[in-house]
Amino acid sequence: MIVNVEAAVARHGCFLMIVRGANEAHAAGALSMPGGKVEAAAALDDVLEETARREVLEEIGLALDSPMHYVESHMFVLDDGTPVVDVVLLCRAPDGEPRIGSVDEVAAFHWMTAADVARHPRAAPWTVRSIVMAEEKRLACGW
Numbered sequence: 001m002i003v004n005v006e007a008a009v010a011r012h013g014c015f016l017m018i019v020r021g022a023n024e025a026h027a028a029g030a031l032s033m034p035g036g037k038v039e040a041a042a043a044l045d046d047v048l049e050e051t052a053r054r055e056v057l058e059e060i061g062l063a064l065d066s067p068m069h070y071v072e073s074h075m076f077v078l079d080d081g082t083p084v085v086d087v088v089l090l091c092r093a094p095d096g097e098p099r100i101g102s103v104d105e106v107a108a109f110h111w112m113t114a115a116d117v118a119r120h121p122r123a124a125p126w127t128v129r130s131i132v133m134a135e136e137k138r139l140a141c142g143w
Contacts, residue, residue, distance in 0.1 A: 006035035008134035011093035
């Protein structure tokens with residue numbers, strides 16, 4: 001089983017969305033949130049939050065601020081049969097501009113409203129649902 005963390009990175013009413021790289025094994029070319037797998041190299045406190053920080057820094061070059069807020073979790077199965085638990089965290093974007101860290105993982109990025117994500121042809125229904133829920137949480141936080 002894989003545990004994956006996605007970061008709904010918010011700034012000025014928009015979310016930082018990525019287009020997954022063409023060489024990604026899962027959902028290549030799809031609109032997605034930055035994120036990735038929990039790495040179990042050693043014991044770690046706040047493992048979900050630290051995974052979000054590591055992945056956003058690697059993929060898009062932003063060092064996330066605290067606090068992070070839980071949005072939702074769901075489970076899916078990869079084409080090879082591997083189950084994945086996916087956790088979505090709402091994060092406030094720090095100052096600075098994103099940059100692509102690895103073109104193999106990230107083909108492009110966009111700042112998008114929840115409505116923009118919902119209309120995007122490459123946004124999966126679960127991504128749209130997660131962003132809608134992140135928008136509700138963002139508004140509740142007063143961001």
